[in-house]
Amino acid sequence: MDDEGQATSEQEYVDAVSDTVIAGIPTYNEEIAIGSVVSRAQEYADEVVVVDDGSTDNTVQIARSVGATVIEHEENKGKGGAIRTLLQYTTNTDVDSLVVLDGDGQHLPEDIPDVVEPVLEGDCDISIGSRYVEEEQTETPFHRRFGQRVLDYLTMGSSGENLSDTQSGFRALSPRAAQDLRLRTDGMGVESEMIDDASQKDLSIQEVPIDIRYDGIDGQTHNPLVHGLSVVMFILQLVRDRHPLVFFGGPGLLLTVFGTLYGLDGILIYQNSGTFYPAKVLVAGFSTILGVLGIFCGLILNQIANMVAELREEL
CATH class of the missing domain: 1.20.58 (Methane Monooxygenase Hydroxylase; Chain G, domain 1)
Incomplete structure (x- = not known):
């Protein structure tokens, strides 16, 4: 798409969803990228809400300086706790969709229109931005993709949903989903739990292709191995409790x-x-x-x- 066509498409999107979309960004020590992520997300959302999960750097100050609504946790509760705060904020606000993306710069705010569109059109309750729904996506390092596939199979086995990227944190939720979801975990298993809980409550899920950036990202907050093991343990707990x-x-x-x-x-x-x-x-x-x-x-x-x-x- 040429620049003129892209600009027209973006303007049509903004006109269509004005005052209906909240972009929620859970953060923990993301001072390097948060300013850019918030600024770019503001082009596609009526409001950008940053839930700061006890950061010890300048994340809060930077997010506020670029116009984000900031909700602070006094202590680190984990990503699951930050997502619950976003859901609670959304249920008290008159919006048509909450779109959640990471604050480290991996997710491209330019993909917000694609991720949120199925929810706004009423095609699903939860739209997940998938890195792998299109097979030509090859940027993910092999070791990460291997671990993600293991988590995908475990999540699909628990929930019964056939998805290509269960661990993607880039997703849009309808008001019904934001109100009905009951998330318990504070940790990194929140993506798997959201899918499992949505399946239990007959909330429909779709995937849309997105791009993701790994180059120049300032690492992950959690060690990938520790992250993966924590998600595996949580999925096993879900299976124990529900199956x-x-x-x-x-x-x-x-x-x-x-x-x-x-x-x-x-x-x-x-x-x-x-x-x-x-x-x-x-x-x-x-x-x-x-x-x-x-x-x-x-x-x-x-x-x-x-x-x-x-x-x-x-x-």
């Missing part, structure tokens, strides 16, 4: 099958050679008992989870 039959029953079934087969092997050896292996019997018996208990716990907890879900629907 207990899978969490307990799946491993229980595997242990039961293993214990049974291992025990049969010991019996066959004894019948054929007369040699008795106490270790085989102990391992087989212990595995089978644990497996049966896992299946039993999964069945009971799954029934309780179903009852709780029915009570919530009635309320």
